[in-house]
Amino acid sequence: MIEILSNLLHNFYYLIAIILFVIGFHTMLSHSNLIKKIMGMNIMDTAIFLFFVSIGYVEGGRAPIIELGQDHVYVNPIPSALILTGIVVAVSVTAFALSLIVKIYQHYGTVDAEEIMRIRSREV
Amino acid sequence: MTALAAHVPALVVVNLLMCSYIMPVLARWKKHLCIPVALGSVSFSFILSIFLTFQVSRQGAFSYALGGWAAPWGIEFVVDHFSVFMLLTLTGVGLLILVYATEDLIHELKQDVVGWYYTLYLLLMGSMVGLALTNDLFNLFVFVEICAIASCAIISIKENRECIEASLKYLILSAVGSGGMLLGIAMIYMVTGNLNFTYVTEALPQAFELYPRNIMVAMSMFTAGIGVKAALFPLHVWLPDAHSSAPSPSSAILSGLVIKIYAAVFIKIFLRMFPWDVYETVPLMTIVLIMSSVGIVVGSMFAIVQEDIKKMLAYSSVAQIGYVFLGIGLLSQNGTLGGILHIFNHALMKSMLFMSAGAIIYSTGVRRISDLKGIGTKMPLVMSVFSIGAFSMVGIPMTNGFISKWYLAIGALDVDKPLYVAVILLSSLLNGVYYLPIVVNAFFGEGKESVTVHHKLPWKMTLPLIILASAIIITGIFPKLMLGLADKAVMFLLN
Amino acid sequence: MRQLLVVIFLALIANALIFTVVEMPPFGSPDNPSNNQVNQRYVEKGVEETGSINVVASVIMDYRAFDTLGEATVLFVAIAAALSNLKAH
Amino acid sequence: MTAVLTMIFQYLLLIFLVVCALAVARTRDLLGAVIIFASYSLVMAILWQQLEAPDVAVTEAAIGAGVTSLLFIVVISKTRRME
Amino acid sequence: MEDLILTMIVRLILPFIQIYGYYIIIHGHLSPGGGFPGGAIIGASMILFALAFNLKEGSNKISHDTSTLLESGGAFGFAALGFLGVFMGSNYLSNRAAGFPLGIPGNLISSGMIFLISIFIGVKVASTFITLFFNLVEGKTHD
Structure with missing residues (x-):
């Protein structure tokens, strides 16, 4: 038990990333407001990014900007490079989803998923 | 000519992407060129896929290192029998759907968005061809995202409120799927230190002994993520609305090709990347x-x-x-x-x-x-x-x-x-x-x-x-x- | 009812993931499997091979430049999607 | 000593992140939620700076906290502010 | 409804924000940053300008034609740059092998293709965010 707890405390970054992932996922699933859903999606994505970046950290390492002629320990540059791409992907999805939400508001007069379902079932 | 022949794997993807980049410019100033350029680039990719098929049947599977950096350092495309099979299916059927679309869209869409439709169509084709060829996990993720956004966009392009709602539902669910896939990629990278399929396969047996839970979580994340996108049964809830309300050419490409390419990604990850003896324990x-x-x-x-x-x-x-x-x-x-x-x-x-x-x-x-x-x-x-x-x-x-x-x-x-x-x-x-x-x-x-x-x-x-x-x-x-x-x-x- | 199901489902996921965290490679340790020959080469030879002293820049724009092309394409597809959607109505 | 202090600082920031995420989920006012989300992104950027990934930190501060929040605010101004 | 204090402050700080954005773009290979954050900062500064003054003036600063050209050009330029490698006997998107001069590491003009790609991406990102913002704002609220 104590070993599990100490492991969890040592891997605190991973733990928090997982908790954030679950919070974001919950926001996405259970909120009926569409804008809230997109915020939940962003929280979920940033949680994964935090997880990914903390994989690359090395104890006592420096940021991977090389000082020529010096012998330092540098952190792993690959996760940083991948996450740069990931952030842009997340903002692209967000932008498109928001433009869809604007259109939905114009057509239905609401941004609430349950209300939209009600409007649609009334039509049929 | 012989010099260019070596670069066909890159060309087959980049040709579609580059033609889609110039499509908005054409739609604004040279409207009559939109259809010929779109048809030309898809049929060019089709010809290149036939060429690749012959090359593979003659000399076996080969790889192409993008940027000149060989496998573990750079991204590589692998042209094997499975990927040329997918390439032929994608470009062949995609070309026929595009021919059909040039006539059908006049009737279904407003005039000023038809140019955007061809842009999105070419991007969708390019991302699918890239998915069939790529041999790198993160590159696969990037193409999956392009494919997801483009396939949502060719639904929402129709001026109809059902389409927008179906498209948003699809986008949100596939964003969940992409998140799951990225978490899976993170888990795999964490325990193997590689992103290239070949090297991951080499490192997996040892990693499975040391960190079995990581691999198991990664596998379930990949299954759920790809399952959402490919409409595997309990995760299919977005599909009926999305595919039925979209314009007919979009329905054809979404039902005919897009869900298939995710199945192909599933095959790539689970039959090629993971060693088969994993399934005896999992x-x-x-x-x-x-x-x-x-x-x-x-x-x-x-x-x-x-x-x-x-x-x-x-x-x-x-x-x-x-x-x-x-x-x-x-x-x-x-x-x-x-x-x-x-x-x-x-x-x-x-x-x-x-x-x-x-x-x-x-x-x-x-x-x-x-x-x-x-x-x-x-x-x-x-x-x-x-x-x-x-x-x-x-x-x-x-x-x-x-x-x-x-x-x-x-x-x-x-x-x-x-x-x-x-x-x-x-x-x-x-x-x-x-x-x-x-x-x-x-x-x-x-x-x-x-x-x-x-x-x-x-x-x-x-x-x-x-x-x-x-x-x-x-x-x-x-x-x-x-x-x-x-x-x-x-x-x-x-x- | 639906809320309860969602909470149970999320609790299961959280449980599985947190138990995974316990077994993960320790945070920050230089002996982790992710610190292998790939990133050593990027750090050691990156300056000489790409001419950029920021290794992250040399990874995203040289070693893995195709990812960045894909990233630019994602931005392009996002704007094409948003504009086609906003202009269509 | 400084190492311990940095560690405590990082752990506090991580807990702050969880609090922010919960607040985003609970707040009924969408504009408030966006502002909390922007501060969440900034704290995330600080953490990435702590993890020696300055490139990601700069990008997150510019795109995650800046542009994303801007887009959210535009959309909220065009729709309803309350959930 | 132009606010005098707001417009004055924006006039004062706008050049600095823009210079910071350009700095981040062109120093992408020397310091943290690169095309994406730099482009986002420039885009955000234009949006700030548009918000502080009336929206009309801001959207006139960059017309639809220009933004279309910039977006397509940024991405197309990047993809076309890769073909130089093909013609120089190396693979697509290669840097040193395609004959780009690497220069002395640490100098501003160095690292060949990385420098050029940063600029293309900066242009693309800035124009993308500006276009997205204005299109979201301009769309009619009610039919």
Whole structure:
């Protein structure tokens, strides 16, 4: 038990990333407001990014900007490079989803998923 | 020429992407060039795929290092039998759908967004071709995202509130799927230190001993993420709305190709990247089998009660994607062969059925199945093509649907799981229940008020239908054509 | 009812993931499997091979430049999607 | 000593992240939620700076906290502010 | 409804924000940053300008034609740059092998293709965010 707890405390970054992932996922699933859903999606994505970046950290390492002629320990540059791409992907999805939400508001007069379902079932 | 020939794997993707980059400029200043450029770039990719097929059959699988950095350092494309099989399917069917779209879109979309449609179409094609070729996990993720956004966008482009709602639902669910995939990639990278499939495969057995939970979480994340995007049964909730409300060419490409490419990604990750002996300890493939067979039956049952023809076809896609996953889950040579063949066969059938449904809607404006009585005499060509597709869906011999079901059944018997043969037979019966009445009613039914044909079909809409229908018959009578390629693909995957 | 199901489902996921965290490679340790020859080469030879002293820049724009092309394409597809959607109505 | 202090600082920031995420989920006022989300992104950027990934930190501060929040605010101004 | 204090402050700080954005773009290979954050900062500064003054003036600063050209040009330029490698006998998107001069590491003009790609991406990102913002703002609220 104590070993599990100490492991969890040592891997605190991973733990928090997982908790954030679950919070974001919950926001996405259970909120009926569409804008809230997109915020939940962003929280979920940033949680994964935090997880990914903390994989690359090395104890006592420096940021991977090389000082020529010096012998330092540098952190792993690959996760940083991948996450740069990931952030842009997340903002692209967000932008498109928001433009869809604007259109939905114009057509239905609401941004609430349950209300939209009600409007649609009334039509049929 | 010989110098350029080495760069064909990159060219086949980049050509589509570059043509899509210039498409907004063309749509603004040189509108008449949009269609020729789009058609030209897709057919150029088709020619290049044929070239790659010959190259692979001559010299075996080869890889292309992008940026000149060899495998673990850079991104690499691998051209093998499976990827050229996917390439041929994608570019061939995609070209025919594009020919159909050039005429259909004038009727379905506003004039000023047609240019954007071609942009999105080319981006979708480019990302799918990239998915078929790439051998790098993160590159795969980037292409998956392009594919997801582009496929949502070609639904929401229609001016219709159902489309926007369906598109947003699809986008949110596929964002969840992408998140799951990225978490899976993070887990794999964490324990193997590589992103390239080949190197991950090498490092996995050792990693599985040290960190089994990581690998298990990664596997379930990949299954859930790809399952959402490929509409594997309990995760299919977005598909019927999205595929039925979209413009007809979008429905054709979404149902025919996009969900198939995710199945191909599933094959790449689970049959090529993970070593097969993992499945002896992890019951993943059993879960996939159960999900897919329930999907086959339930999807067919939902399709029976639909009144809208496109909605019926969409539910039928839920059932048919189950066949592909059934073939993967059987983990036998013939089963995998059947699954891979069904990717090609269903791409032909479903895109043709959606296009003929679109042609019916284009000329008569009728969407309800009960109103289609007696349409066979008005539109004999479209309805006979539709009948060929329907027969192939049911799996009547002489059509290609029969071939893939045959191999799936043999594969199920090979690994001693006769239950799944029963599932296949039951589903063929159910397919017959909802497809054959349409055909019978169309030719022999007497409608109360007969349907009127408003528009005559232009040749650009009938030509793809005829080509696809004859392809279904030809590959049904001479199965050796695609079977040879698919067989080599399976042999490659088994290694 | 639906809320309860969602909470149970999320609790299961969280449980599985947190138990994974316990077994993960320790945070920040230089002996982790992710610190292998790939990133050593990037750090050691990156300056010489790409001429950029920021290794992250040399990874995203040279070693893995195709990812960045894909990333630019994602931005492009996002704007094409948003504009086609906003202009269509 | 400084190492311990940095560690405590990082752990506090991580807990702050969880609090922010919960607040985003609970707040009924969408504009408030966006502002909390922007501060969440900024704290995330600081953490990435702590993890020696300055490139990601700069990008997150510019795109995650800046542009994303801007887009959210535009959309909220065009729709409803309360949930 | 132009606010005097707001417009004055924006006039004062706008050049600095823009210079910071350009700095981040062109120093992408020397310091943290690169095309993406730099482009986002420039885009955000233009949006700030548009918000502080009336929206009309801001959207006039960059017309639809220009933004279309910039977006397509940024991405197309990047993809076309890769073909130089093909013609120089190396693979697509290669840097040193394609004959780009690497220069002395640490100098501003160095690292060949990385420098050029940063600029293309900066242009693309900035124009993308500006276009997205204005299109979201301009769309009619009610039919």
